[in-house]
Amino acid sequence: xxxxxxxxxxxxxxxxxxxxxxxxxxxxxxxxxxxxxxxxxxxxxxxxxxxxxxxxxxxxxxxxxxxxxxxxxxxxxxxxxxxxxxxxxxxxxxxxxxxxxxxxxxxxxxxxxxxxxxxxxxxxxxxxxxxxxxxxxxxxxxxxxxxxxxxxxxxxxxxxxxxxxxxxxxxxxxxxxxxxxxxxxxxxxxxxxxxxxxxxxxxxxxxxxxxxxxxxxxxxxxxxxxxxxxxxxxxxxxxxxxxxxxxxxxxxxxxxxxxxxxxxxxxxxxxxxxxxxxxxxxxxxxxxxxxxxxxxxxxxxxxxxxxxxxxxxxxxxxxxxxxxxxxxxxxxxxxxxxxxxxxxxxxxxxxxxxxxxxxxxxxxxxxxxxxxxxxxxxxxxxxxxxxxxxxxxxxxxxxxxxxxxxxxxxxxxxxxxxxxxxxxxxxxxxxxxxxxxxxxxxxxxxxxxxxxxxxxx
Numbered sequence: 001x002x003x004x005x006x007x008x009x010x011x012x013x014x015x016x017x018x019x020x021x022x023x024x025x026x027x028x029x030x031x032x033x034x035x036x037x038x039x040x041x042x043x044x045x046x047x048x049x050x051x052x053x054x055x056x057x058x059x060x061x062x063x064x065x066x067x068x069x070x071x072x073x074x075x076x077x078x079x080x081x082x083x084x085x086x087x088x089x090x091x092x093x094x095x096x097x098x099x100x101x102x103x104x105x106x107x108x109x110x111x112x113x114x115x116x117x118x119x120x121x122x123x124x125x126x127x128x129x130x131x132x133x134x135x136x137x138x139x140x141x142x143x144x145x146x147x148x149x150x151x152x153x154x155x156x157x158x159x160x161x162x163x164x165x166x167x168x169x170x171x172x173x174x175x176x177x178x179x180x181x182x183x184x185x186x187x188x189x190x191x192x193x194x195x196x197x198x199x200x201x202x203x204x205x206x207x208x209x210x211x212x213x214x215x216x217x218x219x220x221x222x223x224x225x226x227x228x229x230x231x232x233x234x235x236x237x238x239x240x241x242x243x244x245x246x247x248x249x250x251x252x253x254x255x256x257x258x259x260x261x262x263x264x265x266x267x268x269x270x271x272x273x274x275x276x277x278x279x280x281x282x283x284x285x286x287x288x289x290x291x292x293x294x295x296x297x298x299x300x301x302x303x304x305x306x307x308x309x310x311x312x313x314x315x316x317x318x319x320x321x322x323x324x325x326x327x328x329x330x331x332x333x334x335x336x337x338x339x340x341x342x343x344x345x346x347x348x349x350x351x352x353x354x355x356x357x358x359x360x361x362x363x364x365x366x367x368x369x370x371x372x373x374x375x376x377x378x379x380x381x382x383x384x385x386x387x388x389x390x391x392x393x394x395x396x397x398x399x400x401x402x403x404x405x406x407x408x409x410x411x412x413x414x415x416x417x418x419x420x421x422x423x424x425x426x427x428x429x430x431x432x433x434x435x436x437x438x439x440x441x442x443x444x445x446x447x448x449x450x451x452x453x454x455x456x457x
Contacts, residue, residue: 014070021062026055077108084115093122146231152224154178166231187383188434193229197446199438200234200403211235213403234403257300267293316350316430323347323379329355330377334362339378339389347379347386349431349451354388357427360420361390361447368394370444385433385450393444402437424449 028034030051038045046054087093140147146163150156156173164170166189167181182190192201192214202211215230271289323342330336347354358377365375370393378389397405406425421435424447428435433451440446 010070014066018059018063018066022055022059025058025062026051029054073108077112080112081115084119088122091126093119093126144233146229148173148178148229148231150178150227150229152226154227156181157226163231192436195436195438197438197440198399198402199436200406201436202434209235213399215399261300264293264296267296316353316427318349318431319351321347321349321351321354326351326355327377330358330362333359334366334375335372336362336365336375336377336390337373339376339391340380343379343381343386345381347451348453349386350427353427353430354449354451357424357449358388358390360424361449364420364447365390365392365394365445368392368445370394374444381453384453386453388449388451389446390449391440391444391446393440393442396439396443396445397437402439405437406435421447 029046030048035045141160143160144162145160146166147158147160148156148163148167149158154177156176156178159167159173161170164173167173167185168176173181182193185193186203188201188203189212192199192212193216196216198213198215200211200213202209204210211234213232213234215232217228219226219228267289271286271293274286274289323346326347327338362375362377366372374391374393376389376391378387378391380387380389406421421437425435428449428451431451433449436448436450438446438448
């Protein structure tokens with residue numbers, strides 16, 4: 001109440017002063033000294049209405065002076081606050097208002113002190129934000145993951161150092177047309193970006209093949225749609241996983257060899273013992289012993305043959321392949337629905353190898369757990385490539401599994417060998433092509449086997 005009363009007292013004193021001034025003016029015009037002066041001059045005194053009107057006219061300048069004196073500090077404060085608000089709108093928080101301005105009431109001084117504290121708090125918050133933004137920008141700029149942020153018009157809004165090196169040899173690309181950048185990029189990078197989905201692809205950089213994992217996300221920034229693309233180098237990680245995979249396969253082979261050789265050794269010892277005894281009863285058991293040894297040997301042979309086929313994939317022998325015959329042979333193994341029309345021209349590749357790769361992909365699609373009728377096979381010529389696409393509606397893959405699915409002997413299935421996708425990858429690369437995995441919108445996995453059309457020559 002003290003602060004409120006201070007301003008109220010000032011206004012009250014101003015009104016009282018105006019009232020007293022009005023009374024004094026009216027008394028001077030109607031009582032003394034103006035009537036006496038007029039009498040000395042021989043002039044009639046002012047009538048009551050005339051005196052009252054003249055009092056009002058003379059009171060106006062006095063009232064203006066009193067009002068101006070009372071409102072001047074408040075007007076100065078309002079102008080200062082207006083300038084401060086405009087500075088805040090422009091992002092400048094350095095303006096301040098003196099709390100001890102002359103003529104300012106206690107309320108005004110308190111308001112100016114609060115304004116000063118608000119400006120100080122805003123300046124500190126802005127400094128902290130600037131420091132955090134600088135730290136974040138430093139981290140993002142120096143991360144090995146290539147990051148590109150584009151707006152709805154596919155204009156590059158932000159790109160870190162890794163992205164500039166990958167897309168423009170280190171030049172700044174902010175504000176550039178992302179589609180124009182892709183037009184000059186390697187074909188594998190361009191195709192991966194155009195899929196609008198996450199996936200793996202490979203590029204030849206500095207004479208060596210580099211594997212990348214692409215992640216793409218859409219979100220709204222300041223109310224406007226943006227797309228964020230992240231490109232992570234996977235070569236070192238894949239190499240590490242390959243070493244780990246080979247260690248796993250050595251353990252698997254050792255385990256399988258021990259499981260087969262131990263009973264073979266035991267059965268051979270038993271057979272030798274039975275033969276040594278030479279009794280008819282014991283000799284009659286020898287065929288069963290030899291049969292068991294043969295079964296274990298066949299199992300071991302089949303096991304090693306499966307791994308040998310992967311490790312010793314022969315060079316492809318491209319030849320003209322008819323689509324009808326290929327689809328008939330695939331349908332004999334696994335059911336699928338043909339997506340789109342068949343290409344008008346026949347294919348040109350190693351039919352046995354590509355058929356084996358597609359069988360592996362269809363097998364994985366059936367084992368993914370989605371509805372069998374949703375499994376599709378698409379055949380299409382796109383540019384200089386023949387694209388064979390197998391899709392399912394299973395659960396898809398996590399990013400961790402997606403980044404390792406093509407590694408030899410990597411499998412999330414308890415009874416899986418981890419060779420299906422790896423063999424398909426080997427066949428695609430032996431043909432000079434590639435394989436790409438990506439999760440589908442609405443669930444499921446899409447596997448694209450791309451073979452170059454140059455094999456026709």
